[in-house]
């Protein structure tokens with residue numbers, strides 16, 4: 178598991194440790210770790226050319242001290258400063274080691290040092306950065322982006338918000354980010370995560386001072402530990418029965434995909450209920466389903482005691498009958514996953530009663546919106562707002578509805594009113610196509626029915642779904658049906674890693 182802490186928490190931990198250590202020790206540790214990573218990235222050390230982009234804070238100080246260490250190893254180091262000040266001791270250390278320090282001349286002409294560099298180090302701003310990069314920082318960073326050398330970001334790529342991953346203006350795009358003490362949430366969540374490249378954590382000793390993380394990013398081994406392993410004595414009821422209330426005459430595929438997602442993730446039995454033509458189609462594709470014709474306006478019976486979890490909403494419709502069905506499902510005392518049309522029914526003024534129903538439930542509820550659906554559920558933000566501050570809005574929704582929320586998209590995040598948020602490390606942008614969400618709802622539903630707790634089920638389902646896409650796509654677009662082939666591969670891989 179990787180852990181991320183917010184800036185306030187990092188500063189507090191740093192303060193507690195610094196009070197016991199001689200001045201400058203933490204920066205020296207950070208700089209040593211940074212220099213080591215730079216050396217790994219250089220084809221040869223002696224005679225290599227490294228350019229430091231240096232802002233006015235301690236982030237620039239880290240870069241300067243690392244530059245001094247590189248210069249002592251025979252690297253030609255040039256520091257280009259931006260901003261009103263420069264870290265004096267760091268600049269002196271670099272000069273004493275044979276490096277040069279000068280102010281960036283501005284964006285009017287290409288900087289020859291930058292374009293001749295073997296490696297560029299981004300020490301413009303770190304956790305002290307606010308908003309998009311100002312000038313001359315942005316101009317310097319833009320030149321670095323055009324230069325051929327790889328870019329190593331110090332602590333985080335300058336211009337991304339450390340706590341949210343938001344990019345409010347120009348931001349550096351790094352090949353490698355060397356971060357200190359703990360990960361920052363913005364390194365886990367897009368759009369920030371996308372700018373960070375490969376992230377390396379350097380231990381500077383603040384670990385014991387840090388409280389529990391605010392954001393987690395699991396590794397394959399963590400997923401393996403969370404997945405259920407059916408014992409020899411397991412029968413279909415003990416493995417869990419999932420009820421799927423998806424699909425309609427208009428959207429028959431949603432039912433087929435949600436049922437498939439569940440079966441391919443592993444569940445004792447899927448009970449499908451829906452219109453006759455959809456039942457036929459589900460049975461034609463998945464004959465192992467126990468399917469019954471069900472008109473939500475006449476029967477919303479969930480067969481109490483016979484199902485362990487319910488998926489409701491994908492392609493189901495938003496008629497009054499569908500609202501009645503959702504209401505009845507929410508009235509049950511088993512875990513419920515609400516997706517797609519179910520989320521639409523819960524949104525706005527007309528959805529108020531259903532939203533209250535969710536708040537009143539004692540059994541776990543999981544909402545699985547994409548950014549547009551989350552914006553509608555929250556009612557006071559746009560889809561774009563949600564996309565740039567994914568963690569914040571997923572957390573708000575979790576608090577507002579008193580349940581777990583899985584926000585789909587460029588980084589899938591899972592929030593719960595209690596405990597840290599979790600980000601899913603797998604997936605590809607090519608996953609954004611019709612029907613993939615239906616497969617996800619089935620996959621997560623299967624895990625809920627198997628007794629996996631709600632946040633863990635959401636995480637494992639999202640992980641397997643994203644990994645399935647990575648394994649089947651090979652660079653080509655992924656259809657929702659392809660995902661159904663990828664799920665067993667993803668499961669086998671996770672079990673082998675575990």
Ligand SMILES: NC(=O)C1=CN([C@@H]2O[C@H](COP(=O)(O)OP(=O)(O)OC[C@H]3O[C@@H](n4cnc5c(N)ncnc54)[C@H](OP(=O)(O)O)[C@@H]3O)[C@@H](O)[C@H]2O)[C@@H](O)CC1
Nearest residue numbers: 191204233234235236302303304305306307309310311332
């Ligand atoms: N915490 C730890 O454990 C350790 C932390 N360490 C290191 O310290 C770093 C934090 O250093 P820090 O606090 O000095 O802030 P930092 O990121 O250098 O930026 C502040 C400067 O940036 C400027 N500025 C702000 N926004 C801007 C913008 N949009 N565009 C342009 N400029 C902008 C701002 O200018 P101002 O707004 O004041 O004019 C101010 O001068 C941290 O990331 C890590 O690298 C390690 O050494 C050891 C252990």
Ligand SMILES: [K+]
Nearest residue numbers: 302331333335
């Ligand atoms: K930086």
